[in-house]
Amino acid sequence: MAQSLDRLKESPSQTAGPYVHIGLTPNFCGIGGVYANDLGSTMLNGETKGERIELRIRVLDGTGTPLKDALIEIWQADANGLYNSPSELRGAADPNFPGWGRQPTDMETGVCLFRTIKPGRVPFRDGRLMAPHITLWIVARGINVGLHTRLYFSDEEKANAEDPILARIEHRLRVPTLIAERRGDTYVFDIHLQGEKETVFFDS
C-alpha cells in the first residue's frame, strides 16, 4: 500500500429526466413568477458584435424521431474568437455577448432554436487555429450522461479542413455529422443519437 492521493470522485451523472424544463426553463413550461426569465434564453443585444445567425437544431433517436423533451446548452467564442470567461487570458471578450445559451426542444416539433452570432476562430492547444465551432451539451430523459458534441459551419470548408479536432475523427465518413448546413442566415443541424448517421460525441 502507498499513501492515499486524497482525490474525490466526480459525482455520478443521472439523467435529466422528462421534466428538466421545470428546473432549467421554468417559464417555458408554464411555471411563471419564480424567475423573471429563463436563464440563457437570450444571447444577443443591440450592441453584440458579429454576424447574426440562427441555429435550428433537432435531436433524433434511434428511430429517427425528434426528441421533444430535450434541452441543449451551447458555449461559444465571440466574433473575435474570445470566450467570455475568467479562464480566457488572451483578451477581453465582447461584453455584450455571454457566449452561453440554453434552449429546450419544442414540445410539438422537437426543434430547438438559438439566435446567436457566428464565432471567430479559437486556437487549439498547440496554437493552430480551430475552425469556428460551437460546443453543445445535450441532456434529456434516457440520456444518462450529458452528451458533448460540436457544431461546425458548412460555409467554412477551408477552416474545417484544417481543424485539429475534426482531423482526429478516424472514420472520415462521420465528419459531416458535425457540420451544420447553411440556409440563408440559418444553420440546420440534426443530431443523431444512434444509427447510420450517429453524430460524433466527444469525451473531453
Added chain:
Amino acid sequence: MAEQGSNRSPETGAFFQRDRQWHPAAFTPNYKSSVLRSPQRALVAFDNTLSELTGPVFGHAMLGELDNDLIHNFARPGESALGERIIVHGRVLDERGKGVPGVLLEFWQANAGGRYRHKKDAYLAPLDPNFGGCGRTITGEDGSYAFRTVRPGPYPWPNGPNDWRPAHIHFSVFGHGFAQRLITQMYFEGDPLIWRCPIVGGVSNREAIEALIAALDMQSTIPMDALAYKFDIVLRGRRSTLFENRPEGN
C-alpha cells in the same frame, strides 16, 4: 455576466479525465428510455481545448430573494408548500477536495405527493397550488450552498409495469469550465426504493450510488421547523499547470 472574485487566479488547467466506469453507461436497458437514446459508437476523445476549459460566470446578482426557498417561491403570499419541510445543504468540491465557489446550482423536484408541475406528468397525486418545484443558488467562497424545500414524494413511472422512483431532487451543476457541466440526482438516506430503481441501477458501483445519497443531518435541522439533509457534490478537478508543456508557436 462577468462578476467574480478577481482575487482568484485564473484556472487554465485541463480537467481530469472523466471516469466513464463510475458514471452510468449510455445504454442501460433496464431504463428503457436509454435504449433508443444512447450513442452506440465510441466517444472521440481529446484533451480539453479552450472551448472546454472556459465557461460562463454566474453572479449572485442574478438571484432573487426566494430562489433558494421552494417552500415560498411559488406560494401565494402568506402561504407555503405542503409537506415535510427540509433544508438541503452541502458543498460543491472538485476532485482535489477544494470547495468550488460561484457554482450555479439549479434544482427541481416533485411535490410532497410525488407530482411534478408539468403538463406531461399525469400521476394522479394532486398538485400543490403553492409549490412550483424549482429553485437555484450559487455556491459561496468555500463551495457551500443551502436551500429550503419540502421532501419530494416517490412516484410511479412508466418503465416496468410497477417501477417507482425513489424520492429525489434533480440537480444541475454549472462549474467554471463547460467540460464540468453535470446533471445528477440526490436521493435520501434510508429510502428502500433507491436499490430498486432502474435509473439508479445504471450506476454499477455501490460506492458511486452512495455518493448520491444525502445523509440526514440532525445538527443542521431547525427545531420545530425543518429537518436537514447534507449533500456534497464533486466536480471534475483540474490538472496542475505548474509544469504544463508550453504550447509550441504560442
